[in-house]
Amino acid sequence: MYLSPDVPVVVKKYAHQLRFFTLCIQSPEELEKTIAPFPSLKNLRVINGGEDLDLYLWDALDALRAAPALVDCELNCIHEDDSTNPPPLTHFSLRHLRLGRRPQLPEAELQREFVTSEQILKLLTLPALDTLFISDLDISDTEFTSFITRSTPPLQSLHLSMHREFLEEGGSEFPWLRLVPGLRDLTLDFGHFFRDVLHFLETMGTDSDFVPNLRNVTIRSWAFNEDDFETIIEMLSQRTQLQSFRVFHPHDDPDFTPDDDALATLRQLVENGMQIQVGLWS
Template sequence: MSSAAAFVAGLREHIHELTDTIRFQEHLLCDLKEEQRRARKQLNSFVDPMARLPVELLSEIFTLCVSGISRSRINCCEAPMSLLQVCQSWRDVALAIPNLWTRLEVEGLPCSDEFVDMCTAWVGRAKGKPLALSLSGVLNISRNVRQLLDVCGQQLHELSLELQDQGLLDRRIDLQGATFPSLRTLILTSASRTPICTPKDSVELLRAAPALLECHFRGMRYSRIGFGEGYISPLTHTYLTTLHLGQPEDADAEISKNSAVVLKYLTLPALRDLLVTELDISESEAISFFTRSSPPLYRLELIIKEHTASMNWGPGTLAQCLQVIPTLRELRVSGPGCASALLVLMINERILPNLRHVTVWPSSPQRADYALVLALLSSRSTLESFKFILDNSWPHDEDVFALRELADSRGIDIHVGPFGINYIDLSRCKNAG
């Protein structure tokens, strides 16, 4: 063998020896690091009282850390992420508790795939538990939004989308072919003063969630641009029990505008709770919805605004709608000119025979007809509460006395006056003084 060949062979043998030595040292280093971790854990168990807590008690403490948080964010300064930063034992315990990872809030989904990977890891830690996901802010990265929704898959039980001014929903979130088989609660909120949906978008969202029980569409404005109503396939949803098309607490705010147009395409035979703050369907369409659904409706809240008169919505229409839902127990109606006709209707106890709670809010200056109020309360032996929200209609003393007598003798909760002020209670105080 030549000297050159021998030199090359020697170098190769030396490299192999170094490689083996490095591998041995790496294993040794790993063993040392593991021994160091065990030693630190033992030290902590002596000097740190928290480290001596049983795993079961520590798990309960961790659970309490997130119990008061409606939504958890991917933030190292907040629970549950902050629990991973303390020590290895805390990290191990936190990762072993699925309930810490069942709620996730994402505000403005970042463009990076790394963030989606972090969300995916979060979902994996829930280990198949029902998951609540909230997406808000700028959601214009449709690929990442859809990817995150698909990652949640069967675990997704609650979905909240809070949208801002960015154009129509289907241009921001690709929901084509999406399915949410386990979804129970859907909340879609718009902070936009321009349309963000078509009626078809809302109907298709409901179609994609066949097990949905509760749905809230808040502040929606529907666009009809490039939209043919004939393309909407009617939907019968057999599980939906709660449908809120608006927010009652913001009934006067411009942002609370909603649309009942989706009711034209829906049949909801299980519906028990309905709120509508923008009646933009005709009399016949409204009656048709209640008739074909024939729901066991328990609670109904309608806010009838001035311009709905153009849709033939008036006291007569309201009366016809109420007569086809005899199961109703709680009724709240707000709107100009509805009070007297509604009171006359309800004096007949054969209409809405199960009614227990009534709130009437005329929402316009008018003198209350207390004779009708007394007639209603006298005829409804099963009524438990009655609220007549008026701003400037102080009752006469004889009316107050009669109302107070009814309240005391029948145990009815009666409120007459503005929100927060009950003329009956004020009269009690005045007489007592």
């Protein structure tokens, strides 16, 4: 069911009063028709209701531009359109941004060019950003580092699921993490990339200046095995300020089970106050 023609009329009539706005669209044009000056808007969610639907990049930026007081925003499946060249935007109030792909996409759909982060982050500067969630990081390491450098945000929480291209282009050196020393909560999904997750753990264990204020770390990877617990324990022994450490893999793998010595060390860390979880992700 498409948006009733009355909805944009009503939204625009009361736009100056709106503080929370969730819009489920069935066609890209519906967002454009609904955008109005939203001087009081604090929370915006744009949900893709169609089976084959992307947001236009220009409309996504216009929605942000129309809401200068916006604090919390969720956008999904932003489509890159080479025929347009939207002007960049600095948004001084936005603190929480979630960029995600449409949930439960069939495997064939994953091959399409869904741009959930790259183009919009190349055009955004977000100096107040506190929380960033990107479900599918289709952005180069250089561009993401540029976004962080340009924004210099007081980032506290970061969730990234990384593409092969991102890691191969230098993302596995994590220059962008070195630009957010105040980060406290970090979730990284490494997929199948074994060397990169080990490099991250080794860097955590040997470089005390690398995200020194981290308190909660979650890692997802297909590539763990029993030998990796040595690296994990070495890291945790150097990062005793961590409040929680969670590591997840997608299947019940008997090769990813700590031996008795590793298990004893992990239990001691738990007794000392650290929350540790190892298991399957859902």
